[in-house]
Amino acid sequence: MHATTQSPMTAHSLPELRMLYAEHVQFVARVLRRMGVRDADLEDGCQEVFSSLYRRRDSYDGRGTVRSFVFSFARRVAADYRKRAHVRRESFSSELADPAVEPGVDAAIDNRRARALLNEVLDGLDDDRRTVFVLFELEQLPMTEVAELAACPLQTAYSRLHSARKHVEAAIERARKTGRFP
Template sequence: MITSVLPTSRDKTVHADTTTPAEESITAWALAARGGDREAVERFVRALHRDVRHYVTYLGADPQAADDLAQETFLRALGSLHRFEGRSSARTWLLSIARRAVIDSFRHAAARPRLAGTDDWQCAAERVQPRGLPGFDDGVALAELLAELPEDRREAFVLTQLVGLPYAEAAHLSDCPIGTVRSRVARARTSLVAALRDAERSGLVGAAA
């Protein structure tokens, strides 16, 4: 069932507003990396690379460019580490850089001549997950459905339910009250569950026919 791709509420809300030791370690690595510790740099990048890639992919960027955007995010971050003071978690700080990288990519794409009239997501959603991995079909389905959500709800859902950011930090990153983030996530979840159920019913009807 493709509904299994949606995380349950309890999966993400148990520790939704707490800072885990892992978060503290990642922030400590970022601070150490600022001082030139190469091992800390490697640990920092490895710890957050998956989250950054998920974020730039599901935020609406071209999945084909997700690796490039993730690399650009880390290049910007490593070049700005001297300004990181640990006032927020390193994850939140890094995702704010990823957010700007995505926005810049949209602006760059908008400035280029459009070579085709096709919907980017219609073509790209099929490539959102590496082929041959478990859950590929589910990943495609979720990517397609996320693309239909309003941008603010999609970002709130991705940050808290897929990346696993605490609601308070997602609110800080999105520059809105924590209650707004909770509301956006709840509405996104309702829309996604309804759409997934519709897709399942359509599949059953098609199979019966």
């Protein structure tokens, strides 16, 4: 539909960069954050996604949705980030266990504790299960789209979700029992 010659970004029906950015930047930011990129690195991560996407715009073949194309870059950037970040993994274990941190001081900080726990729980998932869990439970996408974005069969996506849910429930229960949450 956008396959015109007016822009280098329009080959293979891919919208112009500005349109891609406007439509998907928040999706990209959320995905990066939930796939392990720290808040402080989020802008840089988004920039990396869109610059990579722009460099490889010709690889879009129009067969999948634009969102799945965009997601593939976000997923790869997040995966690379985690590999680079293995020595500085955003671990809030000590924060959550710190006796100096009193619950209920401030709603924003309490929310930050929950968010830190979520990050820790998600870090315990492998990339495949994390991807399905993030897309289904946090992005709340329908499972058919989750399967498309995760590039796996529908039943595999369900299987990964089931496994991820068990992991998440168990991890949160452990945090609750040890007084780290709420």
